Amino acid sequence: MDWFWAFPHLDDDILRTIRMTIDDSFRNFTRAWGDPIQQLFEPLRLLLVFAEWVMLNAPWPIIILAVGIVAWLASRRWQIVVGSIATLLLIGYFDMWEDTMRTISMILVCTLISIVIGIPIGIGMARSNRAQRVISPILDVMQTLPSFVYLIPVVMLLGIGRVPGLLAVVIYAVPPMIRLTDLGIRLVNKEVLEAADAFGSSSWQKLINVQLPLAMPTIMTGINQTIMMALAMVVIASMIGVQGLGQPVLRAINNQYFTMGIFNGLAIVGIAIIFDRISQAFGQRMQKHREQAHG
Amino acid sequence: MDWFWAFPHLDDDILRTIRMTIDDSFRNFTRAWGDPIQQLFEPLRLLLVFAEWVMLNAPWPIIILAVGIVAWLASRRWQIVVGSIATLLLIGYFDMWEDTMRTISMILVCTLISIVIGIPIGIGMARSNRAQRVISPILDVMQTLPSFVYLIPVVMLLGIGRVPGLLAVVIYAVPPMIRLTDLGIRLVNKEVLEAADAFGSSSWQKLINVQLPLAMPTIMTGINQTIMMALAMVVIASMIGVQGLGQPVLRAINNQYFTMGIFNGLAIVGIAIIFDRISQAFGQRMQKHREQAHG
Amino acid sequence: DCNDVTIASMNWQSAEVLASLDKFILENGYDCTVSIISGDTVPTLTSMAERGQPDIAPEAWVDLVPEVIGRGLEEGKLVATGAALSDGAVQGWFIPQYIVDAHPDIVTIGDALKHPELFPAPEDPSKGAVFNGPQGWGGTVVTTQLFKAYGAEAAGFELIDTGSAAGLDGSIARAYENQEGWLGYYWAPTAILGRYPMVKLNFDAPHDADEWKRCNSNADCPDPKINEWVSDKVLTVTTTTFAERAGEPVMAYLGTRSWSNKIVNNLLSWMTDNQATGEDGAKYFLENNKDIWSTWVSPEAAAKIEAAL
Amino acid sequence: MASASTQSYGIEIKGLSKIFGANPERIVPLLERGLGKKEILEEHKHVLGLNDINIAMPAGCIQVIMGLSGSGKSTLIRHINRLVDPSVGEVLVDGVDVCKMSHKQLREFRRHKTAMVFQQFGLLPHRNVLENTVYGLELQGVPRNRQVEAAMHWLDRVGLRGFEERYPNQLSGGMQQRVGLARALANDAPILLMDEAFSALDPLIRVDMQSILLDLQKEIKKTIVFITHDLDEALRLGDRIAILRDGEVIQQGTGQEIVLRPADDYIVEFVRHVNRGKVVQIRTIVDPAHAADAHSAVELPAATVLEKAVSALLSSGKQCAVVVDDSGTRLGTLTLEQLAAAMVAN
């Protein structure tokens, strides 16, 4: 009855051999292909370097001004403008300006990439049940395979630095974008779609004119979650050499500097809130028809 | 023009003093309150211990049977039953049974707690714009404040082990549940609500009869995201001593054991997919009206 | 040549300060251009072994992550230039100072294991606890084996997985703040020991290198014996490509640059008191310990560094 | 189905105005200065939904509301169960001001006193037909078997037997409307609010549904507020009719009054298309001058409509009909020419 209580698993030696074999062959693979693959990501790296360069070298009043302008253009609400600027000033005042700028540049790029990748995939997923069946488990993998696990091969392939960091962040941040785009589009009222069909919309036009606008609230939640996920990965990214607010957090942990961790953590939160409020306000402005309540 | 290029931040010494003061006062706080707070969480700990005890001590065929039965009752689809059982068998065959059981017991408790906490808060948030304005930034903090940051104070307060692990997981996993419950309820068609009103629904009845059923697809996505988030935290939880699949992953990371990391990571993914498919199939069965396509 | 040198700064204090120190010295004494790249230990060393980037890891704890560094050295991808800590790192089982003060009879591990009541386990206070190290570290394996060797389980102890260095540190901090007993694996030099003074317990048997290799450091070995834990190597490691391109003076510097545990502990405790960064620590060291660092470099380099301070 | 409610409720609407828009309070004073819908829309970007409405709907009667599209009928009927809050004015149901009710009172009022059929159906898309129909009863806390019994009765009555298990999106427009109807009728409330409740129905089912209402009315005397665009329907059902334009009441009265004495050109237009032969009663056109040659005339009750009178006259072969009232008194005579002229008037 032994097998009843203890699972009759593969022999330990065999298991070990399997592991070693795979490990070795993967190592050989990275050695053979590491360079070309790294080349592939070179433009991305340059983009990241450039973004960071801009954020670090622009004088801070210019950056604050720019944030204020963007906030205003996107939201048209002075509360958001004031809130964003105040947060940045506070961050700077507590001497986290530089790290914050690095993190902002990184996260901005990651979020944009996630949105740009996520929305089309989400759309594709909404259009075909087959695509949904295929993509959905992949997203599960992306979200739950611990980033630490795929960081091993990524680091072996690409070394440490910004690009592997970006990959880790995007892998983790893009699934909610995809899922919620899919959900939003699937929830669009069938009658409205039928009307669009009846006038001869192509599926592209249906998408642009009907599905995306009506899926907006859900897509905006997707963007919110993507921003949140990206910022949640800041610390992990800093473990593989991405500079920014993650590093002081790690330092704080290793040295039990409680307050330092909290301060830098709150700076991350501050960025999250700025990003989120601006994007949500923009999304809301796009949906005027929902403001008009009935009754 | 120095201030223009470099942010005129707080003096280093002052900053250091601030940090040290806060650190010290927090340390005093834990000294004074650590024990009572730990007492507070004692029932939770017992629950966790019990759940783990059950999962570890039940013979594996019983567990597989139980999973099969739950999968069938929830989904009524044999593919899901077969898929779940096959995943578990494979996990066992590759000698990850015990860690998997620990992780399942932990995640089950965390997910249930997140759902139980998340849905009511989401509902509250949907009912009042004020609540939304207050809760939304708190959720931002919960999702983006790096768990590493609050792990230190939590460990200082509660020691290492299951309870702080559970707190970390729930803090991270509950926001999507809340956000998507809120979103789903807010998107419910006004006309339908008006009809419910006209027949004299109390707000509770409106919730149960109309809003929750119609928000189901969105809420189910919330549950999916909560499960994903909870499992994404498995490794972090194992950093403060929670046993399960996170530990071999950490071991793999610290030694660059690629395959070991992948295997255990995939076991986590397997659990995620089992949880997710069963809960989604259950959710879909609750929404028969959506199956009937028009045309 | 010595351009675009990247130095890995690990995220614990001693490595951080050493990285800053190397940066300052290489830049000012050897006209290199240096950037610091910080990351977690394992990814950084892996990246060095597999991708040849970054160039220098000033403080690599060979025994903590034996797989990564060991393999790199074996395969010739990495080169050890010298010991970063002259007297090696200390690893072993530690207990808080106040326990020693209260129970001066506890000197060896064996003594401590007689008092499970002094070291209550967090989730089951009826038992004693030995806190193990982070998952996957060499020291963690050794601790597991020693736990077996001492028959600690029979003595009423359980071995607690702390998961990570952060978890381990947290458990120490908690014990200290509550003035409770704590027994477990730790290592020095570290910042924590500066803040929470702890005492390393002695072993009840002398060191046996063969036995150590056969069993104490092998997780699968079923019958470990008690065996003294001797100090570990902490090396400065560079990539082979860097060793080839860097040139004699730089490599010579990296070969001789080495400090003792005592110096590091003093420096770390200053840093902890001041919540200083690695850069601050390096400056502080350079300003106050000219006698030490001037022996690492040539006189002309020393002059240049002196001038830059 | 036996009715639980023995009492009927009169509804009185007093000085009711409703303005839609961002800032209705700002507009209310302008109303008193006599601004119209057009100015308020164009100059102030607000929509005047209703303007100083005063209607008394006696208990147990069917009050029909008609009017141009967009004239405020739906807005008005929604005030009665306070789905819309008024900008000014009162809605008294049995003397109680609906607008002053607490949440709890309002809920009880809606549950037990009113039932509504929505212009756009307002079905719950996630419930099947049966579950939709029992919804009101469920809220009232009626036991399940009585819920189902009542629902099945009314579903059968509206011709939807066999569709209980279908979901609203599987039904045609008219079928959906009938589900809404069954739901309201099953609710068995003393006040029925019906917003274009028959608009999607074909004439046969529509007449059938009208008969249901009239039968109900004979038995239980509900107070029914009925919006329709069909004047024939209004005349058939309505004890009283009110006609709205641009949020104001233009004329109120019985059907006969409105058809025969339209208050202005607008209403003349409105009643032009009515089938007078089926509506106008001979009492209204009787010629009292000729007090009758009894032998060469048929006797017709005063409430006979023109069409029926013509038929009777033709089939009798007589030249002339004598109109008698309920008590048998002769009111006067009518010739075929007179009848024909009345049928084709204007």
Added chain:
Amino acid sequence: MASASTQSYGIEIKGLSKIFGANPERIVPLLERGLGKKEILEEHKHVLGLNDINIAMPAGCIQVIMGLSGSGKSTLIRHINRLVDPSVGEVLVDGVDVCKMSHKQLREFRRHKTAMVFQQFGLLPHRNVLENTVYGLELQGVPRNRQVEAAMHWLDRVGLRGFEERYPNQLSGGMQQRVGLARALANDAPILLMDEAFSALDPLIRVDMQSILLDLQKEIKKTIVFITHDLDEALRLGDRIAILRDGEVIQQGTGQEIVLRPADDYIVEFVRHVNRGKVVQIRTIVDPAHAADAHSAVELPAATVLEKAVSALLSSGKQCAVVVDDSGTRLGTLTLEQLAAAMVAN
């Protein structure tokens, strides 16, 4: 608005059947064995939407479709632009089978050849009235200024000037319907599909809208398929009428044919409530026997409806009318009795 389309399109529907449910293929063979809607619903849990429909709608005519609620009218009209795919059968528009079109062809067909008014409006909730109205033109790729021009023209025409900036949820039911109407009319397509397009409108606006259609028809000769429950409307608009029951065509023909020669009791019921005075032409009841005493009679064209004939006869003071056809030939005579009898016949 000038029409871009000079050609009209005939529509022919051949052997069309549609079954709703999980597994329609399984049911199709049963249809041939003559199973009815009821058995299919009760025994096979499928809904028979349409069963072997054959209708030819000539180009440039208005084809009215009537029938009980749930009889398949909407399903039928949706087949014409293939919003619903048939289970069997063909829909030929100008000889081309719509069901065999590729995606691209279908899109072009829907864009340029058809425009539809939906029973439940089908407005885009996130677009304001103007943007809803231009929707079809936008898809056609018409320049923006011409879009707006056309949209404003039609919005004005349906009485919604001033509401361009409002969103659908701020409009009354009838106003929403008119937006749908304006959208379809602005599209200026040769085929207009109108599913109960006037059902939410009051009689005045409704008549106005009918006139729009008739005027359009005089100018441009679109092919219009029009679903209505109002027989008067059907008779006014329809060149041809088809009546459905349970997914089958019961009778097809001109309005006069259907009113005067109903095919079965069902249709008799259907036409019972029609205002015959406004519909029946005297040509159909003329009595050819008495070839006329020219002096004591008024002359009336054969197409005059009864009501007009009575008016004319009464105002002329004559005893008898002479019916003449377009070429002036006398077809026979009619007395007031005959006219009155025809008006009240059922």
